Amino acid sequence: MRGxxxxxxxxxxxxxxxxxWAGGAEPGPDGNGPxxxxxxxxxxxxxxxxxxHKLALxxxxxxxxxxxxxxxxxxxxxxxxxTDPKAEVKGTIEARARDAKTGKWSHWIxxxxxxxxxxxxxxxxxxxxxxxxxxxSDGAEVRTSGGRALPAGLxxxxxxxxxxxxxxxxxxSQKNGSLNAGPAAFAAPAADPAPTDPPTTPPSVPxxxxxxxxxxxxxxxxWGADETMNNEGPIYLPGGxxxxxxxxxxADTQPYDCSQSAAIVRGxxxxxxxxxxxxxxxxxxxxxxxxxxxxxxxxxxxxPVLGAHTFGxxxxxxxxxxxxxxxAGGASAAAQDAISRIAAYKLGQYGGDMNGTTTLTAGxxxxxxxxxxxxxxxxxxxxxxxxxxxGFNTECPGNQxxxxxxTLRTAGPAAQxxxxxxxxxxxxxxxVPRT
Numbered sequence: 232m233r234g235x236x237x238x239x240x241x242x243x244x245x246x247x248x249x250x251x252w253a254g255g256a257e258p259g260p261d262g263n264g265p266x267x268x269x270x271x272x273x274x275x276x277x278x279x280x281x282x283x284h285k286l287a288l289x290x291x292x293x294x295x296x297x298x299x300x301x302x303x304x305x306x307x308x309x310x311x312x313x314t315d316p317k318a319e320v321k322g323t324i325e326a327r328a329r330d331a332k333t334g335k336w337s338h339w340i341x342x343x344x345x346x347x348x349x350x351x352x353x354x355x356x357x358x359x360x361x362x363x364x365x366x367x368s369d370g371a372e373v374r375t376s377g378g379r380a381l382p383a384g385l386x387x388x389x390x391x392x393x394x395x396x397x398x399x400x401x402x403x404s405q406k407n408g409s410l411n412a413g414p415a416a417f418a419a420p421a422a423d424p425a426p427t428d429p430p431t432t433p434p435s436v437p438x439x440x441x442x443x444x445x446x447x448x449x450x451x452x453x454w455g456a457d458e459t460m461n462n463e464g465p466i467y468l469p470g471g472x473x474x475x476x477x478x479x480x481x482a483d484t485q486p487y488d489c490s491q492s493a494a495i496v497r498g499x500x501x502x503x504x505x506x507x508x509x510x511x512x513x514x515x516x517x518x519x520x521x522x523x524x525x526x527x528x529x530x531x532x533x534x535p536v537l538g539a540h541t542f543g544x545x546x547x548x549x550x551x552x553x554x555x556x557x558x559a560g561g562a563s564a565a566a567q568d569a570i571s572r573i574a575a576y577k578l579g580q581y582g583g584d585m586n587g588t589t590t591l592t593a594g595x596x597x598x599x600x601x602x603x604x605x606x607x608x609x610x611x612x613x614x615x616x617x618x619x620x621x622g623f624n625t626e627c628p629g630n631q632x633x634x635x636x637x638t639l640r641t642a643g644p645a646a647q648x649x650x651x652x653x654x655x656x657x658x659x660x661x662x663v664p665r666t
Contacts, residue, residue, distance in 0.1 A: 279394040279455035281501035285312075288373055288385040294322060298373035298387050305331060305369050306389035307491075308498035310362040312506050314384030316347040318358050322377030326363075326387065329370025336372070337365060340484050345507065346623070348595075350539035356508035358382060362390070364483035364495050364554070388506045392497040394455055438533030441579035443645055446572040448516070448532050449525045454493040458529070460504045461511045465530030466537045469546055472581045474589045476574040477541040478636060479514065479552040479619045480562075480628040487554065489521035495554055496525050503539075513539035514552040516573050522565030524573050527552075533580070543595035543605065544613075544622045549577050557629030567635060568644050574616050575645025586640040587615045600624050616640050 284304045288296040288311070311324050325339040342360035350356075373387050451458070487495060500512040514527040515538045527550075530536035540550025551573060553566055562570070575585050583589065591613050593605040600620035605611055616636055619627035640646065 278457040280457050281393040281497055282391045283505045284389040286387045294379045296375045296381055296385050300372040302370045303389055306391050308362050308364050308390040310360045310388050311342055312357045312359040312386050312388050313382035315382055316356045316358040318382035320344050321379050324375050326373045328365040328368035331367040331369040346542040349542055350509040353508050359507050362502040364485055366485040390498045390501050392494040439580045441576050443575035443579040445576050451526050454496050454525055461529055463510050468535040468537050471535050473535050473549045473577045474547045475613050475615050477548055477550050477617050477619050478628050480557045480632055481552055481554050482556045484556055489519050492519040509539055515549040516551045518566050518569040519554045520563045520566050522569040524569050541619055541622045543593055543597055544591055546594055547591050557632035561631035561635050571639045571643030571645035578615055583615050585616055585646050588612050589615050598624055
């Protein structure tokens with residue numbers, strides 16, 4: 232953010248008493264009651280090194296493969312990968328984990344494949360499922376079914392996010408010292424299949440002033456990002472403008488305490504880089520149920536960073552992922568506040584309207600969840616705040632969270648806070664309904 236006037240406006244907004252600023256008092260697991268203060272990540276003194284343990288699945292013939300029930304190294308997040316990122320998995324892949332504390336096995340968890348090319352064509356990339364947080368675990372089992380031919384190199388990937396308070400391993404390693412963020416290179420964007428021209432100059436420093444206040448965001452340093460995995464540097468949107476925001480959920484089936492949130496973010500980061508072979512964590516921002524916002528892909532909270540989150544639409548958008556599964560239940564009020572605030576800030580940097588529409592150019596020919604067909608290179612109208620399923624054939628961000636987006640567009644805190652471009656004073660309209 233630039234200018235003391237805008238800083239004063241943000242301060243005035245805080246005085247208005249509108250609830251939900253990330254980093255403040257935290258609600259409990261349901262997002263409403265009191266809970267212990269946020270602690271995941273802020274106690275770390277340097278980047279935290281996570282680990283990935285890989286176990287090969289055993290083919291059984293007839294398009295089936297398994298990993299027999301067995302004890303494993305401690306882990307908190309899992310997913311399945313295979314050698315060729317373009318190979319399609321026919322049928323289903325399911326896994327379950329053993330709770331390290333109780334010894335009980337979870338129910339079977341369906342793992343959805345990631346679309347090839349999400350982060351461009353990259354050497355060493357693998358095909359994979361989406362990662363799923365299962366909590367502190369020390370055993371795993373995998374089964375596949377219904378497929379005609381399985382891709383080669385099927386492996387179960389178990390991620391220990393590390394750190395002194397890792398829910399998977401108490402003595403996780405931590406690297407103290409300077410961060411190695413790598414050069415701020417500006418290579419050709421690779422998030423979408425459609426060819427585009429790379430930015431010719433770095434984005435302005437700092438980024439453009441927004442019409443909405445910038446919320447508190449837990450930095451990559453604070454949540455313990457191991458930047459030695461990210462030595463390529465960030466890339467920025469070809470047009471230098473965030474035109475829309477796509478909302479996701481991580482579809483984790485295991486309930487989590489907000490003190491674990493940084494470990495979950497680290498686990499996703501490790502998986503995206505070490506398992507998928509991506510340049511960095513795919514999402515631009517992540518939000519937990521207590522309303523804490525985490526910086527995702529590196530490049531600057533106030534910059535138009537190119538992420539890997541919505542196949543075919545990454546070149547003009549930002550992605551926000553909410554930790555948890557919102558298929559059966561909606562996101563907490565605190566999480567909704569956080570989504571609204573960071574989305575409004577990013578859209579407001581480029582004149583966007585939370586309740587408006589925008590035109591995006593398709594980067595791939597595909598069909599979305601609702602059966603709408605898109606053709607690469609053609610323009611289509613999207614809501615400025617959209618769900619992942621609006622652009623891709625997926626249930627993400629879950630039926631309940633998707634249904635909450637309408638309220639966030641019109642009555643969320645971001646729609647009620649406005650920094651007037653002329654006076655730079657914050658005003659408040661109607662308070663958000665606490666539902």
